[in-house]
Amino acid sequence: MRVGLDIGGTKTDAVVVTDDGALLHRLRLVTGRGPDAVVETAVEAVSRLSDAVARPIDAFTSVGVGIPGLIVPGTGRVTHAVNLDVEELELGAILAQRLGVPVAVENDVKAAALGAWQLLDGSGTMAYLNLGTGVAAGIVTDGRLWQGSSGVAGEVGHLSVDPLGDRCGCGQRGCVETMAAGGAVSAAWGADVALPVLDLFDHADAGDPRAIALRARLGHGAAAAVRILTLTVDADDIVLGGGLTALGERLLAVIREALAESAAGSRFVASLQLEQRVRLVPTGSPVAAIGAALVGRGESSHG
Amino acid sequence: MRVGLDIGGTKTDAVVVTDDGALLHRLRLVTGRGPDAVVETAVEAVSRLSDAVARPIDAFTSVGVGIPGLIVPGTGRVTHAVNLDVEELELGAILAQRLGVPVAVENDVKAAALGAWQLLDGSGTMAYLNLGTGVAAGIVTDGRLWQGSSGVAGEVGHLSVDPLGDRCGCGQRGCVETMAAGGAVSAAWGADVALPVLDLFDHADAGDPRAIALRARLGHGAAAAVRILTLTVDADDIVLGGGLTALGERLLAVIREALAESAAGSRFVASLQLEQRVRLVPTGSPVAAIGAALVGRGESSHG
Known part of the structure; x- marks a missing residue:
C-alpha cells in the first residue's frame, strides 16, 4: 500500500492506493499555511489514513507528495510554494524522518499528470x-x-x-x-x-x-x-x-x-x-493524490 | 559500419561511421529533385561510400536517411518534402529493396539533433x-x-x-x-x-x-x-x-x-x-548525416 498526498492551497487530498494505483481509501483535510503547518498537515493526513486502513504507518511502502511549488527533481525540496506561504522547505527529508517511510515530492501538476495517465489508461x-x-x-x-x-x-x-x-x-x-x-x-x-x-x-x-x-x-x-x-x-x-x-x-x-x-x-x-x-479529466477524481502515490513508486525517474 | 545520408534541398551529405558514431568517411553530392531523382541520389551516395571505404554495400549494417519532410515515426514514408519536390515517397522501403540493407528514415532536423548529441557528448x-x-x-x-x-x-x-x-x-x-x-x-x-x-x-x-x-x-x-x-x-x-x-x-x-x-x-x-x-553547433560538422547514421542504429525508438 502506498500513500499519495495532494497538498493544495486550501485543502489536502489524501489517498491510499495499491501498488497498481487502485484506490483503497480517500480523505480530505484543511491545509495549514507556512512550512511547519504544511508538514503537520502531511503527518496528520498519513496518520488518519493509517487509522482508516487499520495498518501502522510503517506498513506503507512509500508516501508521495504533490505540492504547488518548484521542486528540483529528486531533491524533495520545495521552493516558491506561494499559495502555501512556503518559500523553501525540505519537505521530503523532514517527512521521511517524521514518518519512517520513503517520501517522494513532486510538483502537484506533474503528480496529477501521472494520476491522469493511471486513471485514463x-x-x-x-x-x-x-x-x-x-x-x-x-x-x-x-x-x-x-x-x-x-x-x-x-x-x-x-x-x-x-x-x-x-x-x-x-x-x-x-x-x-x-x-x-x-x-x-x-x-x-x-x-x-x-x-x-x-x-x-x-x-x-x-x-x-x-x-x-x-x-x-x-x-x-x-x-x-x-x-x-x-x-x-x-x-x-x-x-x-x-x-x-x-x-x-x-x-x-x-x-x-x-x-x-x-x-x-x-x-x-x-x-x-x-x-x-x-x-x-474525469470530474471529482483524486487525480493529483493518486499521481502523488505513483510518484512514490519511483515512476518519475525520467528525463 | 553504418551509413548516414542528409538529403538537403541542394546537396546531399553522406558519411560512413562506426557503430559508436565516429566518422570514417564523408562525401557530398548534388541532390536530384523529385521522388525518382531523390532515390537515385541516395543510391549513388551509398555506392560511392562503398567504393570509398572499399567494402560492398551489404557490408553496411544500416543506412539512415535524414530528409526535410514529415515522417510518421517508424514508417520510412516521407511526405511534404517541399524543397525536394516530393509530395509522398516510400523512401525507406524503396531504398531497402535497392540496397539490400536495413534503412531508417527520419526528418532531417530530428536526425541532426541526434548528431548534435553525439558530437557534443x-x-x-x-x-x-x-x-x-x-x-x-x-x-x-x-x-x-x-x-x-x-x-x-x-x-x-x-x-x-x-x-x-x-x-x-x-x-x-x-x-x-x-x-x-x-x-x-x-x-x-x-x-x-x-x-x-x-x-x-x-x-x-x-x-x-x-x-x-x-x-x-x-x-x-x-x-x-x-x-x-x-x-x-x-x-x-x-x-x-x-x-x-x-x-x-x-x-x-x-x-x-x-x-x-x-x-x-x-x-x-x-x-x-x-x-x-x-x-x-560546431561549424562545418556533418551533424545531420552523422545523426542519420545513428537513426539507422535504431536509437530513435522513443516517445
Missing part, C-alpha cells in the same frame, strides 16, 4: 494541462513523468503568445496564464462572487459582450497551450484538469471553438487534429 | 534548434530522439508568438518562423544578393535602422523558441544549427541579447538562465 505521450489558479502542464510518456533537470518542464503558462498582452505576474506580457488562468480571468472579470469564472460564463451565455470577449480569450489562451504541447512533445492526448474544469463541457466547448478557429485559418494547424487530442 | 535533455530556411527543433533525451506519434514533435517554428505578426506560409500569423527563419528574414530584407541574411547583418552593423529592426526581430523569434523549448521539455542545452549559424558568433550575440532583454523584464525568465543553455 494512457498510452504514447499524454500532457495534463492544468487550468487552475495558474496554468501549467505535466508530460507523461510511456507511464513516466517528463522531469528535465531544473524543474520547469511543462511550465507553459509563462510562455508569451502576445507581446501586447496583459502584464503577467512573472513580468512578461501576454503569457498564456494572463489569458487562461482562473486567477487572471477572475481578476479581469472583477465580479465579487464566490465563483467568478462561472459567473463570467453565465454572463457570456446571457449575451454580455465583455464576458463573451473574456471567455473567448480564455479559449484562445488554452488553445495556445494545446498547440504548444502538440508542436513540442507531440502529445497524443491533452487532458484538461484543474479548478476551471469544474465548468465541464462548457469549458471544453470554448477551447474546442478556439482550436477550430485556428484550424480554419491554417491547413497545417488543421492537420494536427487538435480538437481530437483534447479531453477533460 | 550530450547529457540530460538537448534540443537542437535549426535556424535554416525554416525553423524546427529536435529533442533528444538520454541519447534517444523524442518522436511522438504523429511526426510533429519539435515543430516550434509554427507556434505563433504574436497575433498581429506577419502572415506565415502555414496560414497563421506571427509564427516563430516569420521572425527567425532564413527564408522569411531574407524575404523581409528583400535584397537580391547571394547571402541576404549576411547582407542584413552587415547593414545592421553599419547602422541601417530597418536592418537593425529585422535583426532584432530574428533574435526575438529565436529567443521565443528557446523559451518554448525550456518551458516544455526543460532542455539543458539548446544547440543552434542550420544555415543561419554560418553567421556564428554574430548570430549567437543577437539571440543572447534578446534572451537577456526578456530576462531583464522578468525574474522568472531570469531564473531560467537561458543564455547559458544556448550554444552553436
Whole structure:
C-alpha cells in the first residue's frame, strides 16, 4: 500500500492506493499555511489514513507528495510554494524522518499528470494541462513523468503568445496564464462572487459582450497551450484538469471553438487534429493524490 | 559500419561511421529533385561510400536517411518534402529493396539533433534548434530522439508568438518562423544578393535602422523558441544549427541579447538562465548525416 498526498492551497487530498494505483481509501483535510503547518498537515493526513486502513504507518511502502511549488527533481525540496506561504522547505527529508517511510515530492501538476495517465489508461505521450489558479502542464510518456533537470518542464503558462498582452505576474506580457488562468480571468472579470469564472460564463451565455470577449480569450489562451504541447512533445492526448474544469463541457466547448478557429485559418494547424487530442479529466477524481502515490513508486525517474 | 545520408534541398551529405558514431568517411553530392531523382541520389551516395571505404554495400549494417519532410515515426514514408519536390515517397522501403540493407528514415532536423548529441557528448535533455530556411527543433533525451506519434514533435517554428505578426506560409500569423527563419528574414530584407541574411547583418552593423529592426526581430523569434523549448521539455542545452549559424558568433550575440532583454523584464525568465543553455553547433560538422547514421542504429525508438 502506498500513500499519495495532494497538498493544495486550501485543502489536502489524501489517498491510499495499491501498488497498481487502485484506490483503497480517500480523505480530505484543511491545509495549514507556512512550512511547519504544511508538514503537520502531511503527518496528520498519513496518520488518519493509517487509522482508516487499520495498518501502522510503517506498513506503507512509500508516501508521495504533490505540492504547488518548484521542486528540483529528486531533491524533495520545495521552493516558491506561494499559495502555501512556503518559500523553501525540505519537505521530503523532514517527512521521511517524521514518518519512517520513503517520501517522494513532486510538483502537484506533474503528480496529477501521472494520476491522469493511471486513471485514463494512457498510452504514447499524454500532457495534463492544468487550468487552475495558474496554468501549467505535466508530460507523461510511456507511464513516466517528463522531469528535465531544473524543474520547469511543462511550465507553459509563462510562455508569451502576445507581446501586447496583459502584464503577467512573472513580468512578461501576454503569457498564456494572463489569458487562461482562473486567477487572471477572475481578476479581469472583477465580479465579487464566490465563483467568478462561472459567473463570467453565465454572463457570456446571457449575451454580455465583455464576458463573451473574456471567455473567448480564455479559449484562445488554452488553445495556445494545446498547440504548444502538440508542436513540442507531440502529445497524443491533452487532458484538461484543474479548478476551471469544474465548468465541464462548457469549458471544453470554448477551447474546442478556439482550436477550430485556428484550424480554419491554417491547413497545417488543421492537420494536427487538435480538437481530437483534447479531453477533460474525469470530474471529482483524486487525480493529483493518486499521481502523488505513483510518484512514490519511483515512476518519475525520467528525463 | 553504418551509413548516414542528409538529403538537403541542394546537396546531399553522406558519411560512413562506426557503430559508436565516429566518422570514417564523408562525401557530398548534388541532390536530384523529385521522388525518382531523390532515390537515385541516395543510391549513388551509398555506392560511392562503398567504393570509398572499399567494402560492398551489404557490408553496411544500416543506412539512415535524414530528409526535410514529415515522417510518421517508424514508417520510412516521407511526405511534404517541399524543397525536394516530393509530395509522398516510400523512401525507406524503396531504398531497402535497392540496397539490400536495413534503412531508417527520419526528418532531417530530428536526425541532426541526434548528431548534435553525439558530437557534443550530450547529457540530460538537448534540443537542437535549426535556424535554416525554416525553423524546427529536435529533442533528444538520454541519447534517444523524442518522436511522438504523429511526426510533429519539435515543430516550434509554427507556434505563433504574436497575433498581429506577419502572415506565415502555414496560414497563421506571427509564427516563430516569420521572425527567425532564413527564408522569411531574407524575404523581409528583400535584397537580391547571394547571402541576404549576411547582407542584413552587415547593414545592421553599419547602422541601417530597418536592418537593425529585422535583426532584432530574428533574435526575438529565436529567443521565443528557446523559451518554448525550456518551458516544455526543460532542455539543458539548446544547440543552434542550420544555415543561419554560418553567421556564428554574430548570430549567437543577437539571440543572447534578446534572451537577456526578456530576462531583464522578468525574474522568472531570469531564473531560467537561458543564455547559458544556448550554444552553436560546431561549424562545418556533418551533424545531420552523422545523426542519420545513428537513426539507422535504431536509437530513435522513443516517445
